[in-house]
Amino acid sequence: MESLVDFAFDDSTQRLTEATREFIAEVILSVESDLVGDLHSISNAARLDLHHAAAVRGLLAPTAPLEWGGLGLDMRRQAPVLEEAGYSVVGPLAMNCAAPDEGNMHLLARVASAEQKERFLVPLVRGETRSCFAMTEPLPGAGSDPRALMTSAARVSGGWRINGRKWFITGAKTADFVICVARTKGSPGDAGGASMFLVPRDAPGMAITRNIETLDSAMLGGHSEVSFEDCFVPDDSVLGEVHEGFAAAQERLEPARLTHCMRWLGAARRARDIALGHSINREVFGSRLADLGMVQQMLADMEIEITASRTLVLRAAWELDVEGHAPQTTAITKVFVSEAVDRVIDRAVQICGAIGISNDLQLAQLYREVRPFRIYDGPSEAHRWVIAKRMVKSHRTLA
Amino acid sequence: MESLVDFAFDDSTQRLTEATREFIAEVILSVESDLVGDLHSISNAARLDLHHAAAVRGLLAPTAPLEWGGLGLDMRRQAPVLEEAGYSVVGPLAMNCAAPDEGNMHLLARVASAEQKERFLVPLVRGETRSCFAMTEPLPGAGSDPRALMTSAARVSGGWRINGRKWFITGAKTADFVICVARTKGSPGDAGGASMFLVPRDAPGMAITRNIETLDSAMLGGHSEVSFEDCFVPDDSVLGEVHEGFAAAQERLEPARLTHCMRWLGAARRARDIALGHSINREVFGSRLADLGMVQQMLADMEIEITASRTLVLRAAWELDVEGHAPQTTAITKVFVSEAVDRVIDRAVQICGAIGISNDLQLAQLYREVRPFRIYDGPSEAHRWVIAKRMVKSHRTLA
Amino acid sequence: MESLVDFAFDDSTQRLTEATREFIAEVILSVESDLVGDLHSISNAARLDLHHAAAVRGLLAPTAPLEWGGLGLDMRRQAPVLEEAGYSVVGPLAMNCAAPDEGNMHLLARVASAEQKERFLVPLVRGETRSCFAMTEPLPGAGSDPRALMTSAARVSGGWRINGRKWFITGAKTADFVICVARTKGSPGDAGGASMFLVPRDAPGMAITRNIETLDSAMLGGHSEVSFEDCFVPDDSVLGEVHEGFAAAQERLEPARLTHCMRWLGAARRARDIALGHSINREVFGSRLADLGMVQQMLADMEIEITASRTLVLRAAWELDVEGHAPQTTAITKVFVSEAVDRVIDRAVQICGAIGISNDLQLAQLYREVRPFRIYDGPSEAHRWVIAKRMVKSHRTLA
Amino acid sequence: MESLVDFAFDDSTQRLTEATREFIAEVILSVESDLVGDLHSISNAARLDLHHAAAVRGLLAPTAPLEWGGLGLDMRRQAPVLEEAGYSVVGPLAMNCAAPDEGNMHLLARVASAEQKERFLVPLVRGETRSCFAMTEPLPGAGSDPRALMTSAARVSGGWRINGRKWFITGAKTADFVICVARTKGSPGDAGGASMFLVPRDAPGMAITRNIETLDSAMLGGHSEVSFEDCFVPDDSVLGEVHEGFAAAQERLEPARLTHCMRWLGAARRARDIALGHSINREVFGSRLADLGMVQQMLADMEIEITASRTLVLRAAWELDVEGHAPQTTAITKVFVSEAVDRVIDRAVQICGAIGISNDLQLAQLYREVRPFRIYDGPSEAHRWVIAKRMVKSHRTLA
Secondary structure: OOOOOEOOOOHHHHHHHHHHHHHHHHHHHHHHHHHOOOHHHOOHHHHHHHHHHHHHOOOOOOOOOHHHOOOOOOHHHHHHHHHHHOOOOOHHHHOOOOOOHHHHHHHHHHHOOHHHHHHHHHHHHHOOOOEEEEOOOOOOOOOOOHHHOOOEEEEEOOEEEEEEEEEEEEOHHHOOEEEEEEEOOOOOOOOOOEEEEEEEOOOOOEEEEEEEOEOOOOOOOOEEEEEEEEEEEEHHHEEOOOOEHHHHHHHHHHHHHHHHHHHHHHHHHHHHHHHHHHHHHOEEOOEEHHHOHHHHHHHHHHHHHHHHHHHHHHHHHHHHHHHOOOHHHHHHHHHHHHHHHHHHHHHHHHHHHHHHHEOOOOHHHHHHHHHHHHOOOOOHHHHHHHHHHHHHHHOOOOO | OOOOOEOOOOHHHHHHHHHHHHHHHHHHHHHHHHHOOOHHHOOHHHHHHHHHHHHHOOOOOOOOOHHHOOOOOOHHHHHHHHHHHOOOOOHHHHOOOOOOHHHHHHHHHHHOOHHHHHHHHHHHHOOOOOEEEEOOOOOOOOOOOHHHOOOEEEEEOOEEEEEEEEEEEEOHHHOOEEEEEEEOOOOOOOOOOEEEEEEEOOOOOEEEEEEEOEOOOOOOOOEEEEEEEEEEEEHHHEEOOOOEHHHHHHHHHHHHHHHHHHHHHHHHHHHHHHHHHHHHHOEEOOEEHHHOHHHHHHHHHHHHHHHHHHHHHHHHHHHHHHHOOOHHHHHHHHHHHHHHHHHHHHHHHHHHHHHHHEOOOOHHHHHHHHHHHHOOOOOHHHHHHHHHHHHHHHOOOOO | OOOOOEOOOOHHHHHHHHHHHHHHHHHHHHHHHHHOOOHHHOOHHHHHHHHHHHHHOOOOOOOOOHHHOOOOOOHHHHHHHHHHHOOOOOHHHHOOOOOOHHHHHHHHHHHOOHHHHHHHHHHHHHOOOOEEEEOOOOOOOOOOOHHHOOOEEEEEOOEEEEEEEEEEEEOHHHOOEEEEEEEOOOOOOOOOOEEEEEEEOOOOOEEEEEEEOEOOOOOOOOEEEEEEEEEEEEHHHEEOOOOEHHHHHHHHHHHHHHHHHHHHHHHHHHHHHHHHHHHHHOEEOOEEHHHOHHHHHHHHHHHHHHHHHHHHHHHHHHHHHHHOOOHHHHHHHHHHHHHHHHHHHHHHHHHHHHHHHEOOOOHHHHHHHHHHHHOOOOOHHHHHHHHHHHHHHHOOOOO | OOOOOEOOOOHHHHHHHHHHHHHHHHHHHHHHHHHOOOHHHOOHHHHHHHHHHHHHOOOOOOOOOHHHOOOOOOHHHHHHHHHHHOOOOOHHHHOOOOOOHHHHHHHHHHHOOHHHHHHHHHHHHHOOOOEEEEOOOOOOOOOOOHHHOOOEEEEEOOEEEEEEEEEEEEOHHHOOEEEEEEEOOOOOOOOOOEEEEEEEOOOOOEEEEEEEOEOOOOOOOOEEEEEEEEEEEEHHHEEOOOOEHHHHHHHHHHHHHHHHHHHHHHHHHHHHHHHHHHHHHOEEOOEEHHHOHHHHHHHHHHHHHHHHHHHHHHHHHHHHHHHOOOHHHHHHHHHHHHHHHHHHHHHHHHHHHHHHHEOOOOHHHHHHHHHHHHOOOOOHHHHHHHHHHHHHHHOOOOO
16 A cells, blocks of 8 residues: 555554553542652652553553563654653653653664663663763753763773763763763864763762752752763773764654653643633633633644644654654754743643642643753754754755 | 554655646746736636646646546645645646635535536636635625625525625636625524525626725735625526535635645745745855854744644645544644744745845745735634634543 | 933932942842742841841832831832842842832822821831732632622621632731731622721731742742631721722732832843853854854843833833823733743743753743743733723724 | 933924824825825825925924924934824825935935035925935845945046945935945955945936835835946035945934834834724624734734834934934834834734735735835844844953
């Protein structure tokens, strides 16, 4: 049968999507309020309980490959499942498809050696361990511009010696191992020459020097500064090819951008549902809020932006599944969705008024949680810059 | 094989899309500048020449059913073809898939009798005749609110007598027949009771009373006021069921909204290409325009909005193909695309500066052409109102 | 000398403005970081220390009348002084011109009896006491629509008995007395019939039933629910005329809206300065951030919106000073400034990137603090509704 | 008396403002519809009739100095008068305060010699002659970046020989003399070295080579390309100092920006009045348009942006009056007002629906007229760039 534009999912994905929705509604929403505001420091036991509840329903690690213990969903199939998971900020954590572990599983599955997979990937998929990805450095180091990478790894007998400083490393505090990107060739500003290293949490010379307080509070472990001072790692710690770390990081980045979008889309839907319910149940000036034109405008704009976001995510997911790469489409999607989600939640807050900015509803938290999404994994401006450069490159002058 | 989200097209649609692109580039762009600004009053001979050029390449009437002489594309397949056609404002006219004829073909194919199809549809598909759709009335008549319909058709011996006044009837001046919506039951404000009539241009009592000057100038025949004074039409002029005109008009509306989006998306792409080319070829302050951050931001935003619009159109087209109806999704798509296209063209003008507001480029015209799109086929506000009402209706209160 | 448009200030206001700037820079910024994030619960001693520091420099209670111990500034003169104070979220508290006390001083000065002024106003101006204003009720009570007022005060021997429930009462937890608005005539929905009562914190029957956690954290005492259960107050507790509470509350509202704008404008300027400094000191992709076009666009938009906000505030202040009332202009100003300040701070966060969402800078807090400003003192939508109604009322049909 | 923020006008300005309002209402609005759409080519006789009508009421040349025959208003006093004049696109032309003559009068009054004033300024103020300002060149010549100036004037015996090409020269077709900016020193890209020349329309070697069709149509004479081929002008044609043309052009630019804002603000008010009247008189879905929330939102946003624009204009005008220069404030005002006016008119179109895009109302024309305002006198992006650079320059690092 020939290919033709289609938006339907196969039965098993539909079942999984529905099962995720039920899991969130029946299990997660009831525990959410106890955990929310405290996700930076949820206990290991509580996390394992959540994993167990997800595993019982067959919902653990949906994005990880089948052969390594996950549900093996491709990007398209991840879209509806991660959106349902993201309906609660606790959902992705419970199902072990939250950042940064989810992206790290993807990376390990692609570039790790067989031994590394057994040692690092398998327990990570099972939720027995946690990981983090240490790329970002204080300016003028690696950030929007990865080539600015300053942390270095020097060849020494039997391994490498890492020196440098990383920050905004999400999950470092709770990570059992760190994937550290360090320069093994060239100087800050050079386009290549990075390598990736698997560094166990107790590696001498690596230390968490600070937990950074931030606007958001739903990432397990929060965000930390990590220092490497003559931190030695043996040869088998190299993840992927030496000097090819930038390309490998890119492997991680495109799908990771997209899974962020999927999860946050769930948060946007949550906000819409809260605001919609509120607008139906409250009266002001003798009318239901939901019958006032300005509220209807906000409701409609929420729906428009959620629908547009969801179709863009599917478009990018399809391209990633089929082509393996989709740098322009994932960049477009990341910019659009991160900004749309922000507006959706802002409107939800506005519709709910005073109660919208209180913790009585989840909106005040969501308002805090989504703002960083326009910055991490590349600020909107960096993506727009790259999008425009690609446009110029591909432009053929009109006759 | 089970269904799964897909964005690819079958080979024949890809070939047709490519053929349309070539037709526009090779044939239409070279004659466009002679016609542009004058499309309200292009001669019949010139129009038939364009049709012939399209027919030679197998590109005439892509949206009309195969059995009635068209190319028989479903909504999804129409999307890329009409986008290519819309790359020039002359393209859809040349290929006989411009409004309002294209929507009228769709309507006739769905609800006309066999005799009506032979008499009205077949020559329309061939481009031998032109048509118009007379629904809108001066306020307080039918407009955003169709139920306000005031034009009436009274039962008389052997037929109906129509009285009323219509305005902003696109193409009336050049139409060989008018599809007139008139009330056959009830009073203005009632939800039902409309019927549709096929009125030949020489029907006594029907007159074009005024050509309305408007911001746009690319619709053949322009926009007119049409009056019906005791205009008699025989029984076989009724199109579809008596009293069921609102439902039938709705049949026309959903796909017509979407084909508008497809065509205007082509115009947006044209604007982007012009601005992109300009930004690459011009220098200011010692830099290429395309290398300035604020220009890059506008370029990227064009690309983001074009991509989002295109995916939304496909989403709605798929739903229409599969479900037969897609009122919420076509409304969402119409609002988003009409507003996005406007912004895309506005940015193109801004990037090109003084030359952007001159007729040296096509942007000044496009700027005028697309503005009405946020109003016709329902202003954005009317769609947002309906979108919000449907959201409220489908909301189930959260636990 | 005839009047003519002027934007200059007299010498003494300029000196006071400069003195405030120095006070914030020299005293407040150095203690701010210890207090920030904790303003909901700053100790009384710490607050009195701040007042003392302000008083020493002649900066205490700038908005209160001279005769009652304040600096007696009119609205225009308040504008630059409160903007400087607002440069730190601690500034207005230190100078005893923060909400809600500042508005309450204004109200007491206008409508309180001589005895009430001695007892309530004088110590409030000195900073010896704190107050709150209890108007807002849970829906369907008084909120955007004050007429929905449900809390009632019944005439009893020697006084009044108040029953009802208030929420989002800022500063209730730390208030020595509460100004409670209650209905003394008519039913919820009626346009008149409210009265205001001065209720001491230890009045039997009044209780703080809950502290409401919210997005913001810079209002001393936070926001609370307050219940009145057969709360008796004697006759001399009535503030202003019986049944005229709505009009009196309006007296408070217009200047209070405006002083909010003044203070938040200082916050916007702070955010701009932080982002500007950051953009000058950081490099990315080989350029200073401040030299990148997209950053320059954000910087310029900050400056444009700050300047427009400041001029609008002055316009409204002048009208209030001269006319006594400025309902349309203060509504316009409140909507514009509250939304502009939000955008300014959002851009500052974006420019600073990851560090912008951390507590290393003050931006993450400001981002949280200003969001409620689009809701309290009337959400933007309620103001827009009233603005439009006034436009319709004052419209004379064009010839 | 000490200075203090004031928004009132002296009596004579109030009278002049009122007289202008009456002139527009009583005289101009009735002839406007005959002229509109044709202002590019209004006859000289018709223009002189309009001037006469204005002169009879004492309203001719309000911006020109008293000693040269004008009303001698300073910038602040010009604001309300030019806003009233701009209520009709014909108003400023009638009162001889339209671009480009108005800016040229300002320039001549500042830098022309006594003889030049007698010969060029006096008849221009009287409306006996028309002028144009020839600065802009096709890229890569002078535009957003004046330093790119390519047109040159070479010293020859007894005068100068000008060579070069200008475009988008407004009013060239109807101008009796051209103020031409040409390079007398240095090369394109150099910061200085320009001079200005007064070139009579019949100067040999100067020719209008093309009239450029544009989106707008309300500038007398339209916009033209002008070529200089060995065009000789005698020594006394130099306007101002040799080599100091850039600085002198800047003298013209700041007030010219602001008078544009004043006039277009009148157009925005006109659009608001049309839309407001329409929304009061039309019903849809059983409600007045003016009672629908989404329409109220658009109405309120019009009012907010008009008010903010007007206060910004006054702020900049005051600064220009007092300081002589206000580069940052006029740039801020130009960006804000040009974009706000565009949005105001766009909303007016939207409120009026189909009739809004027809020539039945003036909105379709206004929609076309105001778009170029975001480009001419410097596109928004160029102004934002300069605004940001000034911010960086004036920033003192925070302690």
